[in-house]
Amino acid sequence: MTVLVTGGAGYIGSHTVLALVEAGESVVVIDNLSTGFSQFVPEGVPLFIGDAGDENLVDGVIASHRVDAIIHFAGSVIVSASMRDPLGYYRNNTSTSRSLLSAATRRGVKNFIFSSTAAVYGNPDRIPVGEDAPTRPLSPYGRSKLMTEIMLHDAAEAYGVNYVALRYFNVAGADPLGRVGLATEGATHLIKIAVEAATGQRSRIDVYGTDYPTTDGSCIRDFIHVTDLAEAHGAALGYLRAGGGPVTLNCGYGHGYSVFETIDAVKRVAGRNFAVAAASRRPGDIMTMIADTSRIRRTLDWIPRYDDLDTIAAHALGWEEKLLRQRQAVELQAIPA
Numbered sequence: 001m002t003v004l005v006t007g008g009a010g011y012i013g014s015h016t017v018l019a020l021v022e023a024g025e026s027v028v029v030i031d032n033l034s035t036g037f038s039q040f041v042p043e044g045v046p047l048f049i050g051d052a053g054d055e056n057l058v059d060g061v062i063a064s065h066r067v068d069a070i071i072h073f074a075g076s077v078i079v080s081a082s083m084r085d086p087l088g089y090y091r092n093n094t095s096t097s098r099s100l101l102s103a104a105t106r107r108g109v110k111n112f113i114f115s116s117t118a119a120v121y122g123n124p125d126r127i128p129v130g131e132d133a134p135t136r137p138l139s140p141y142g143r144s145k146l147m148t149e150i151m152l153h154d155a156a157e158a159y160g161v162n163y164v165a166l167r168y169f170n171v172a173g174a175d176p177l178g179r180v181g182l183a184t185e186g187a188t189h190l191i192k193i194a195v196e197a198a199t200g201q202r203s204r205i206d207v208y209g210t211d212y213p214t215t216d217g218s219c220i221r222d223f224i225h226v227t228d229l230a231e232a233h234g235a236a237l238g239y240l241r242a243g244g245g246p247v248t249l250n251c252g253y254g255h256g257y258s259v260f261e262t263i264d265a266v267k268r269v270a271g272r273n274f275a276v277a278a279a280s281r282r283p284g285d286i287m288t289m290i291a292d293t294s295r296i297r298r299t300l301d302w303i304p305r306y307d308d309l310d311t312i313a314a315h316a317l318g319w320e321e322k323l324l325r326q327r328q329a330v331e332l333q334a335i336p337a
C-alpha cells in the first residue's frame with residue numbers, strides 16, 4: 001500500500017513525507033514545483049513532476065504504485081494573492097481538488113486527507129473556535145478550501161469516499177533536524193518574517209494593527225509546529241485505515257500568542273534585537289484565532305511534541321540561518337576569482 005502525497009515538495013508536504021517515511025510508509029509524490037523544491041523530497045521517494053489535477057497522471061500513479069490513500073497538499077496558499085486573482089485560486093485549489101477526487105473515486109481510492117484552513121471560519125463568534133462553528137471565509141482562498149470540503153462531503157455520501165479534512169491554524173517552525181523548512185521566496189508568515197529580521201535580512205518588522213481590543217493591541221494566533229502537524233497526517237491515515245469515518249478536525253494547540261509576544265519569542269531565542277514598527281491593520285485579518293482542539297485529541301492517536309512558542313521560533317530560526325549560509329555560499333562561488 002502506498003500513500004500518494006500531492007504537494008509533497010512544499011513546506012508542510014515535505015515534513016509530512018519525512019514523517020511518513022520514518023513511520024515505514026511507502027510514499028509517492030506529485031508536485032508541479034511551482035512553489036516546492038525537488039530536493040525536499042527524500043531519496044527513494046518517487047517524485048512525479050506534474051499537476052495534481054491532471055487526471056491521466058494521477059490515474060497512472062495510482063495504478064502503478066498501488067495507492068490506497070491520498071494526502072492532498074497541492075494548492076495556492078497566500079490569502080492576499082487570492083484577493084487579486086480569485087479565479088486562479090478557484091482553479092488551483094477547487095478545480096484541482098475536483099479532478100484529483102474524480103481520479104481517486106474512479107480508481108477506488110477511498111482514503112483522502114485534505115489540507116484545509118482555519119481561514120474557512122472567517123471572524124469566529126466564539127474563541128476557541130470549534131469545527132461546528134459557522135464557516136464565513138473572508139477571502140477567495142478560504143472559500144476555495146471550503147468548496148473542497150463541501151465536495152468531499154458530497155463525495156463521501158455518493159461514492160463512499162472516506163476523508164479527514166484538517167483545518168490548519170498558523171503553521172510554523174521547521175524540521176528539528178534541519179532537513180526541510182519554509183523556503184518559499186516572499187513568504188508572508190509572521191514567524192518567517194521575524195526570523196528574516198533576526199538574521200539581518202530585513203531592517204524591521206511591521207506589526208499590522210496595534211489597536212485591536214486584545215491584551216496588547218495586536219492580533220492573536222494559535223501556532224502549530226509543522227512537525228506536529230505532519231505527524232497529525234500520519235495519525236489521520238491510521239484513523240482512516242482503521243475504518244474511521246469522514247471527519248473535519250482543527251489542527252492547533254488551543255492557545256494563542258499575540259503578534260508582539262511572537263516577535264519577542266523570536267528575539268529571545270535569537271538573542272538579537274531588531275526594529276518593530278506599528279503599522280495599520282492588514283485588510284482581511286482576523287483579530288483572534290484559537291482552535292478548540294478537543295475533537296482532534298479525541299479522534300486521532302496524536303500527541304503534539306513541540307507545543308512551545310520558543311521551540312517553534314528556535315527551529316524556524318535554525319532553518320533560516322541554514323538557508324542564509326547556503327545563499328551566501330552560492331554568492332561567494334559567483335564572485336569571479
Ligand SMILES: NC(=O)c1ccc[n+]([C@@H]2O[C@H](COP(=O)([O-])OP(=O)(O)OC[C@H]3O[C@@H](n4cnc5c(N)ncnc54)[C@H](O)[C@@H]3O)[C@@H](O)[C@H]2O)c1
Binds near residue numbers: 030036051073075096
Ligand atoms: N502554511 C500554512 O500556514 C497553511 C495554513 C493552512 C492551510 N495550508 C494548506 O496546506 C497546503 C500546503 O501549504 P504549504 O504551506 O506547504 O505551501 P507550499 O506552497 O510550500 O506547498 C504547496 C506545494 O504544492 C505544489 N503545488 C501547487 N499547486 C500544484 C498543482 N496544481 N499540482 C501539483 N503541485 C502543486 C507546490 O509546488 C508546493 O510544493 C496548501 O494546500 C495550503 O493551502 C497551509
Ligand SMILES: O=c1ccn([C@@H]2O[C@H](COP(=O)(O)OP(=O)(O)O[C@H]3O[C@H](CO)[C@H](O)[C@H](O)[C@H]3O)[C@@H](O)[C@H]2O)c(=O)[nH]1
Binds near residue numbers: 119171208220
Ligand atoms: O509582517 C507581518 C506578518 C504578519 N503579521 C500579523 O501576524 C498575524 C499572522 O499573520 P500570518 O500572515 O502569519 O498568518 P495568517 O493568520 O494571516 O494566515 C495563516 O493562517 C490562516 C489560518 O488562520 C491561513 O491558513 C493562512 O493560509 C495562513 O497564511 C496577523 O495578525 C498578521 O497581521 C504582522 O503583523 N506582520
